[in-house]
Amino acid sequence: MMSRVAGGFGGLFNGLLRPIRYGYANARVKGMKARLISREALQQLIDAPDIHAVIGILERTEYAQDMSALAVKHSGVPLVELALGRHVARVGRDVISLSPKASIPAVMTFLKKWDAHNLKLILLSKHLGHSNEDTEHLLVPAGVFTAAELKRIQAHASVEDVVVFLGAKGYGADLASLLPDYGKSGNLQPLLNAIDLHYYAKFAANLPPGMKDRDKIIRLEEWEVDNKDLLTILRGKASGAKEEDVKKYLLLCGTLRRPEVAQLFAAPSMEDAVKLAGDRYGLTGLAEAYGRARSLAAVEVALGRARAEYGLRALRTCVLSTGAIVGYLALMENEMANIRHVVQGKKYGLPPEKIRESVIIVG
Numbered sequence: 001m002m003s004r005v006a007g008g009f010g011g012l013f014n015g016l017l018r019p020i021r022y023g024y025a026n027a028r029v030k031g032m033k034a035r036l037i038s039r040e041a042l043q044q045l046i047d048a049p050d051i052h053a054v055i056g057i058l059e060r061t062e063y064a065q066d067m068s069a070l071a072v073k074h075s076g077v078p079l080v081e082l083a084l085g086r087h088v089a090r091v092g093r094d095v096i097s098l099s100p101k102a103s104i105p106a107v108m109t110f111l112k113k114w115d116a117h118n119l120k121l122i123l124l125s126k127h128l129g130h131s132n133e134d135t136e137h138l139l140v141p142a143g144v145f146t147a148a149e150l151k152r153i154q155a156h157a158s159v160e161d162v163v164v165f166l167g168a169k170g171y172g173a174d175l176a177s178l179l180p181d182y183g184k185s186g187n188l189q190p191l192l193n194a195i196d197l198h199y200y201a202k203f204a205a206n207l208p209p210g211m212k213d214r215d216k217i218i219r220l221e222e223w224e225v226d227n228k229d230l231l232t233i234l235r236g237k238a239s240g241a242k243e244e245d246v247k248k249y250l251l252l253c254g255t256l257r258r259p260e261v262a263q264l265f266a267a268p269s270m271e272d273a274v275k276l277a278g279d280r281y282g283l284t285g286l287a288e289a290y291g292r293a294r295s296l297a298a299v300e301v302a303l304g305r306a307r308a309e310y311g312l313r314a315l316r317t318c319v320l321s322t323g324a325i326v327g328y329l330a331l332m333e334n335e336m337a338n339i340r341h342v343v344q345g346k347k348y349g350l351p352p353e354k355i356r357e358s359v360i361i362v363g
Contacts, residue, residue: 263276
């Protein structure tokens with residue numbers, strides 16, 4: 001009897017504490033969200049004449065702290081790329097520190113996406129024979145792997161050595177079985193796919209059951225993996241690849257199902273396939289946009305924007321829950337991608353109108 005009363009009191013007490021715990025976290029996140037790059041500042045970055053002007057604009061934003069610490073040894077594009085990675089890692093740590101205990105597994109699960117990003121980048125670098133200096137500024141130590149651990153992974157000379165170093169658990173276990181085929185074919189794509197699959201296929205299982213806004217957070221990542229699969233299919237179709245060959249590289253751990261895949265391949269033209277992809281999200285005019293440009297870049301941006309707008313719409317209304325925290329991290333991720341598009345555009349001398357086509361502006 002007493003234990004039931006105590007249990008009931010504990011539940012009531014936790015219920016009373018929830019508004020305090022999440023009210024503080026959500027208020028902090030709201031303040032951080034207000035300091036994201038504004039639409040006007042992003043337009044200024046796009047219109048900046050060169051990378052030096054881009055750096056000048058970023059030095060008036062939240063990235064200033066990260067850039068000043070790196071400017072002694074770095075400059076130009078590597079400076080911005082390194083600052084972006086440092087900033088996301090720093091913000092990730094801040095978000096973990098302010099999150100209620102019940103939200104930390106979801107926040108960590110979302111941030112583990114950067115582990116997948118980093119491992120794919122390192123493997124690709126080893127495969128192509130690039131030096132560590134060529135790619136280290138693109139690493140983002142915001143997941144489980146720290147900057148020091150990423151350096152230790154990078155220190156290994158080959159794809160095989162990296163996989164062996166990762167060990168028999170986690171990513172290493174998924175990749176080890178693919179090494180014999182890689183040794184024979186030299187095809188790295190199955191290993192890159194295995195890294196993505198490790199993250200996306202286990203995402204939902206790593207979120208605590210019964211967590212508020214759990215379904216919305218899962219849908220956000222399902223949307224991302226669906227976009228990856230749709231673009232893989234469309235690129236394969238555009239290149240004339242056989243359906244059975246393209247299917248080997250699909251993740252299919254979102255909401256896209258095999259009958260839809262078959263329907264996309266059976267489409268009589270690329271415009272018809274693009275229209276089918278757009279119809280999933282109610283995107284009108286996507287086929288026409290592809291027809292004008294004859295490029296999937298516009299399709300990729302439209303699909304990415306649809307996901308970002310879903311995240312903003314679904315998670316901005318979350319209060320006193322993990323959803324608001326993860327929603328901020330998703331916006332942070334989109335901001336970083338936009339700045340990288342700008343930086344790469346300046347690096348290769350693209351005009352502002354071309355850079356503008358590649359950024360995703362939401363809100």
